[in-house]
Amino acid sequence: MNRKRQWWMRHFFIGLILAALPIGMPAQTREPAKQTPREHQLDLDSFEYVWKTVFEKHFDPDWGGVDWQAAHAEFRPQMEAAQSRREARAVLRTMLSRLKLTHFNIIPSELYSNMRRPESAPEKPGATGIHLRVIDDHALVISVDPASPADLAGIKTGWEILGISGRELALPLAVLGKEFEGKTLKDLVLADAVAGLLEGNCGDRLEVSFLDGADRMVSRTLILAESRGTGFQIGNLPPVRLWFEQRAVGQGIGYFGFDIFIAPAILMTAFNGFMKAFMDAPGIILDLRSNGGGQGEIACGMAGWLVAEKGKDLGTIRTRADTVKLIVRPRPGTFPGKVAVLVDGLSLCGAEIFAGGLRDLGRARIFGTHTGGAALGGNIERLPNGDGFMYAFADYVTAGGRVLEGQGLDPDVRVQHTREALLQGRDLILEAAADWIRNVK
């Protein structure tokens, strides 16, 4: 999992929960000590900016029933009493949490300064190459990046992660799992809690203990290396990495997986090439697991390959003043075959809109598990104190009139990883989708 992509979710949810739990925060969030008077004033200015932005631009003029005027009266004194940037951020995050929506968070300014480090800088974000999910309170390896530190250490899919750097996971995961039971973001929160411990700087060493395929407890020392994909920094987004993969999956079925809707010049060029290459395939599989969303119009552009009729849309986003349809504009040649979309609890926002929109148009069948339910139109601005401020200015409604925020999407075919299948190197969700394309008329 890409920490730079998911860190805002991690901090929003886990920051509220993990203060008392022995699971640490990623290294890049080390925060400065007590502030100067000028820094404190900048925090106060940032408070007012955040409050006013929500007051004026939240897509619901009633702020979801929250008394936002009262929130100012309540939290302004707390911000005045804050003695560090960390405390100031906590005040803002707590105030924003009253809205009970995703896409409201504070991004530490350190993340922006990190991206300006030269390539030669000794500190560079690193990863193990492990991708995981927490299933029934067990952190299971679901994939390993080729040639990654994990791959080189012989770690296999299906291995259970028991502990990282001396921290055992069982109890914290059980506590977090209980806290988020029934919530659409549970899978994301749990996966991110573990993934955050597997990240650091390139060259860092991590001791990770596993239950291997023979149910033996084993330990591996992993030296972090650059994570997969290509780094991007666009506007006020924190640095993100785009990964995508395309291949054939048995009997000419096309597979395209990617983890964020960004960098259209690169992603759409690849996707356009994929669609042309597989135009005669019986079906294609679009893998949106771990896809956190991004630029919505890329989803519309991709859908243009799959929807032949004009005048269709992937749903509607609504600001206070406007309603905008996510129009699909058909390409000169559209793909006629079957479309399977893979999702899971880490499929968010644009991924949910894309999957749900295609399904509403009768153009795709969804496989996997329930999605995260984080579908809003958001923006990121820089605050006076240098932090980023993410806020939602639009909600999203499906073509069928459903709000996905807080609800998520149920797949048409619910398929979950099992440890047994993972140990055999099998991806049951992918297999189910391929079987449908091959066998169901």
Next chain:
Amino acid sequence: MNPKISGVPAFVLAVAALLMLTPGPFADAGRALPLQDTLPKAEQILDQYVTAIGGLAALEKVNNRVIKGTLEIAGAGIKLAIAVYQARPNKAYTVLDSAATGKIETGTNGEVAWQLSAMAGPQVLEGEERVNFLHLNIFDRLAYWRTSFKKVETSGAEDVSGKPCYKVTATPAGLPPQTLYFDKESHLLLRAEMTVVNQAGTFASDTYLSDYRPVNGITLAHRTVTKLMGQERITTMESVEQNVELPADRFDLPAEIKALIKKD
């Protein structure tokens, strides 16, 4: 007013809106003046505007214009490079580019209105979206207001950014009316309210024009701030050339657009 800059193609605006973009601070919309002010006729206001930007004789010597600059999405940290090519009477080609959006091209040969982008592929505009696009790309459309609009009338007076202005409601054929605000003293256009129509919906657009500068005898606004879909887009002209020797195929339809037309 430069129609291309102040009326950035609707698709571009819609695309920009779908990015995670932010609205920025809103300019002062001005206060209404007492009704007892005498209001001149719209025809007079528009003719004074034409004189103020250089006069028809000077304008008619300009056959094309190439404008280069930037389009910034205020507050979002996103800036696109923009290049606009316009030719009499109604040909246009615009290209925007940035890491956030990829390349976005729009154009018209006076008949077909089209868009082409990395994100959405080729598109041919239809219906009111097409009519809107063609209208916005009439070369110096306000200077030729008599043919650009089927009806013009003075609709009041209001300050814009502290400057007293006359309001003119101008209605193009087949499109909603626009409200244009002309500075009483300089006669320049300071604000334009329009309705942007595209397949994504119908949106109110509010553009403020400033930094008027002469370019070979024609006075053009070098900065526009457009509020649309809750966002603020700042367009800044960095270079303007007129009567440029353009490639013969500058306004030809791209191959992808021709293929789309052929398919339909």
